[in-house]
Amino acid sequence: MTLVAIRMILVLSLLTGVFYPLGMTGLAQVLFPRQANGSRIIDGGRVMGSDWIGQQFDDPNYFWSRLSATAPFPYNAASSSGSNYGPLNPDLRKAMEARRAALLAADPGNSLPVPIDLLTASGSGLDPHISPEAAAYQARRVARLRGLTAARLQEMIARHTRPRQLGFLGEPVVNVVLLNRELDRP
Amino acid sequence: MSGNDFAQIAAYLGVLLFLVKPLGQYIAQVYDGRWNWAPERWMYRLAGVDAHATMTWGGYARAFLLFNALGLVAVYALLRLQHLLPWNPQGFAAVEPHTAFNIAVSFATNTNWQNYAGEATLSYFTQVAGLTVQNFISAASGMAVLAALARGLASRNTTQIGNFWVDLVRSTLYVLLPLAVVLTLLLVSQGVIQNLDPYVPVADSRQVLPMGPAASQVAIKQLGTNGGGFFNVNSAHPLENPTPLSNFAQVLAILLIPATLCYTFGRMVNDTRQGWALLAAMLILFVPLLFVTVVAEQGNMEGKEVRFGTANSALWAVATTAASNGSVNAMHDSFTPIGGLVPMFLMQLGEVVFGGAGSGLYGMIVFAIIAVFLAGLMVGRTPEYLGKKIEAFEMKMASIAILVPPLCVLVGTAIAVVTPMGLSGLQDRGAHGFSEILYAFSSMGNNNGSAFAGYGANNPLVNFTGGIAMLLARYWVALPVLAIAGSLSQKKIAPAGPGTLPTHTPLFVVLLAGSVLIVGALAFIPALALGPIVEALR
Numbered sequence: 015m016t017l018v019a020i021r022m023i024l025v026l027s028l029l030t031g032v033f034y035p036l037g038m039t040g041l042a043q044v045l046f047p048r049q050a051n052g053s054r055i056i057d058g059g060r061v062m063g064s065d066w067i068g069q070q071f072d073d074p075n076y077f078w079s080r081l082s083a084t085a086p087f088p089y090n091a092a093s094s095s096g097s098n099y100g101p102l103n104p105d106l107r108k109a110m111e112a113r114r115a116a117l118l119a120a121d122p123g124n125s126l127p128v129p130i131d132l133l134t135a136s137g138s139g140l141d142p143h144i145s146p147e148a149a150a151y152q153a154r155r156v157a158r159l160r161g162l163t164a165a166r167l168q169e170m171i172a173r174h175t176r177p178r179q180l181g182f183l184g185e186p187v188v189n190v191v192l193l194n195r196e197l198d199r200p
Numbered sequence: 201m202s203g204n205d206f207a208q209i210a211a212y213l214g215v216l217l218f219l220v221k222p223l224g225q226y227i228a229q230v231y232d233g234r235w236n237w238a239p240e241r242w243m244y245r246l247a248g249v250d251a252h253a254t255m256t257w258g259g260y261a262r263a264f265l266l267f268n269a270l271g272l273v274a275v276y277a278l279l280r281l282q283h284l285l286p287w288n289p290q291g292f293a294a295v296e297p298h299t300a301f302n303i304a305v306s307f308a309t310n311t312n313w314q315n316y317a318g319e320a321t322l323s324y325f326t327q328v329a330g331l332t333v334q335n336f337i338s339a340a341s342g343m344a345v346l347a348a349l350a351r352g353l354a355s356r357n358t359t360q361i362g363n364f365w366v367d368l369v370r371s372t373l374y375v376l377l378p379l380a381v382v383l384t385l386l387l388v389s390q391g392v393i394q395n396l397d398p399y400v401p402v403a404d405s406r407q408v409l410p411m412g413p414a415a416s417q418v419a420i421k422q423l424g425t426n427g428g429g430f431f432n433v434n435s436a437h438p439l440e441n442p443t444p445l446s447n448f449a450q451v452l453a454i455l456l457i458p459a460t461l462c463y464t465f466g467r468m469v470n471d472t473r474q475g476w477a478l479l480a481a482m483l484i485l486f487v488p489l490l491f492v493t494v495v496a497e498q499g500n501m502e503g504k505e506v507r508f509g510t511a512n513s514a515l516w517a518v519a520t521t522a523a524s525n526g527s528v529n530a531m532h533d534s535f536t537p538i539g540g541l542v543p544m545f546l547m548q549l550g551e552v553v554f555g556g557a558g559s560g561l562y563g564m565i566v567f568a569i570i571a572v573f574l575a576g577l578m579v580g581r582t583p584e585y586l587g588k589k590i591e592a593f594e595m596k597m598a599s600i601a602i603l604v605p606p607l608c609v610l611v612g613t614a615i616a617v618v619t620p621m622g623l624s625g626l627q628d629r630g631a632h633g634f635s636e637i638l639y640a641f642s643s644m645g646n647n648n649g650s651a652f653a654g655y656g657a658n659n660p661l662v663n664f665t666g667g668i669a670m671l672l673a674r675y676w677v678a679l680p681v682l683a684i685a686g687s688l689s690q691k692k693i694a695p696a697g698p699g700t701l702p703t704h705t706p707l708f709v710v711l712l713a714g715s716v717l718i719v720g721a722l723a724f725i726p727a728l729a730l731g732p733i734v735e736a737l738r
């Protein structure tokens with residue numbers, strides 16, 4: 015029976031550990047090459063990021079992403095991580111207050127309520143999205159610093175906003191990476 | 201709770217229940233031998249299996265154990281030797297022995313607890329040849345044991361309960377593999393990666409994009425109730441779960457096979473009402489707990505992704521812990537106290553509310569045996585289940601099966617909280633720190649695999665204690681179940697009389713759900729009171 019077990023492990027490993035993943039890789043590369051390779055953003059032959067991987071933006075004339083808890087720097091795509099702060103952890107409150115203060119310092123006099131997704135770290139630490147409310151909250155700041163009209167910026171935000179999928183799945187999102195790239199386009 | 205939250209949950213339950221009958225019927229045909237492709241026969245020939253031979257419960261158990269032990273050794277060897285093997289473009293080193301032991305046990309036992317970060321630890325070869333393979337065969341092993349139990353209940357006057365190799369190959373080839381192929385392609389279309397490239401540096405940035413054959417592993421991790429992620433943050437990672445549709449498909453896949461097997465079981469014992477009754481008992485525990493969590497998590501975005509929002513994160517957390525899946529799309533450690541209590545309690549119920557592929561349902565059938573026994577005590581009759589007399593031997597085996605997991609959880613937690621090494625990984629102190637440890641051992645001691653990930657559990661003490669807990673929880677449930685199958689198969693099937701307790705009625709469904717709830721509550725309320733309940737009262 016031991017010999018049968020060993021041979022069975024080998025047969026099943028070949029089927030599910032070699033044929034299956036390689037077959038799927040081949041099919042995926044033929045059918046959906048862009049998605050299978052990480053939806054890379056390519057500009058002049060250089061990889062500038064991925065549609066799905068958030069980036070850190072510190073300058074107030076960009077839209078800011080959510081907080082990221084990855085180490086040793088935020089939005090480290092090679093080391094995904096959440097903060098894992100427990101709900102009553104004092105460090106969680108501190109991080110939220112620091113973020114609120116930074117947002118207000120960059121845009122004094124903004125009296126809109128700060129959307130919760132701008133005050134919290136995502137589960138992956140790589141969330142490429144913010145909520146439409148979080149984009150609206152930052153729009154006044156970005157428009158002022160870049161000398162854009164509110165209507166023009168609104169158009170750009172709308173272009174990078176995705177509604178709920180199939181009309182009801184998930185939440186509406188704004189892709190910060192793609193939106194900020196468009197801001198820089200001459 | 202918004203109308204849209206409600207619509208998503210209703211769609212989820214609707215699609216799940218719609219698929220139960222057609223898929224369940226197909227799987228019953230598979231175990232019945234109605235599908236017989238040439239590749240199946242080639243596999244038997246290559247492995248030297250006589251597909252017509254049948255086994256006693258002892259022979260079946262030996263094949264199951266031997267096969268799982270060899271799988272465990274193979275994964276351990278791959279982890280320790282990955283620096284010498286191909287497909288390692290990032291040049292990852294061999295994994296430490298105590299970490300490798302824990303990973304090997306974790307994947308062989310269908311737990312998929314992760315004490316490592318995939319994108320920073322494992323080569324592509326280890327991911328596919330080690331972990332993807334185990335995702336298939338540990339799930340198929342659980343399904344095989346369920347098929348054997350169903351046969352034991354349906355047959356009479358025989359010691360034979362089937363052939364483990366045949367059940368294993370059929371589960372893999374006809375059920376898991378086709379579903380995984382479809383799901384992989386759906387996931388890739390949404391943006392889950394599937395390649396063998398090295399990591400890609402981003403221009404003018406410190407960022408490096410991770411790559412790899414993720415979709416093929418993610419598909420089977422969900423279908424096989426495994427849950428081990430390709431990346432550290434599992435299905436919260438945008439390249440592992442990029443859109444609400446990929447999320448819907450994955451969370452559907454989590455409960456698909458455990459729910460479907462209820463119908464398969466009904467078909468195999470020639471009374472589909474029995475399968476629906478078991479499914480109903482699971483649902484009356486699942487649905488209320490789901491709504492509690494969805495409400496508790498409203499407005500809490502820490503550790504959650506914007507594209508999913510709080511409702512989908514709560515739905516996932518409840519599904520993944522009701523099933524013994526353990527994948528996550530949000531960080532459970534950052535859930536509210538009540539939102540975190542529900543997933544923990546669902547694991548502590550013994551992973552029988554859906555539970556693992558096969559293992560959840562055979563656990564639930566053990567509880568059905570307990571329930572008919574309790575009912576028998578009340579009216580003073582010998583209990584019967586599906587016409588089989590439940591006697592001292594079956595009750596002994598059932599008691600072992602329901603008591604070993606709580607024992608592993610509570611003893612493991614106790615060891616960790618009184619040792620410096622067990623406490624060394626804590627991120628939070630006080631009640632939440634205790635919750636983190638209790639969650640870790642509830643997860644390993646019930647073969648779930650999800651975590652309150654603030655607890656850094658990769659040290660020799662937790663790896664070793666947890667590894668033992670995972671082994672006991674898997675095999676000291678599966679072995680008594682096979683013993684029950686072997687004992688019941690030899691009994692005759694008594695025709696139902698006026699004094700027989702019917703086991704397909706609402707009365708029995710409530711009795712069964714109540715038995716699960718009472719055993720879980722008696723074992724765990726004191727421990728829960730020290731952790732999440734204290735937090736909730738603050």
